[in-house]
Amino acid sequence: MPTYEFSCKNCAKKFTVFTPISQKSEVRCPSCSSAELKQIFSNPFSFLKSKDVCRIPPRGGFG
Numbered sequence: 001m002p003t004y005e006f007s008c009k010n011c012a013k014k015f016t017v018f019t020p021i022s023q024k025s026e027v028r029c030p031s032c033s034s035a036e037l038k039q040i041f042s043n044p045f046s047f048l049k050s051k052d053v054c055r056i057p058p059r060g061g062f063g
């Protein structure tokens with residue numbers, strides 16, 4: 001089953017869902033139940049082109 005990563009436009013929560021593509025539009029935020037979600041496309045494909053990934057160090061380093 002495909003996984004999708006979403007960011008909630010209402011509360012900014014990020015979460016991953018496992019759902020058939022036919023039910024993707026029925027996904028709700030687990031935190032606030034909002035349907036105003038923005039799908040994040042970066043992660044599902046990152047492994048496909050890991051060779052070309054530009055590694056950006058986290059802001060402020062590793063602590």
Ligand SMILES: [Zn+2]
Pocket residue numbers: 008009010011012013029030031032033034
């Ligand atoms: Zn939310």
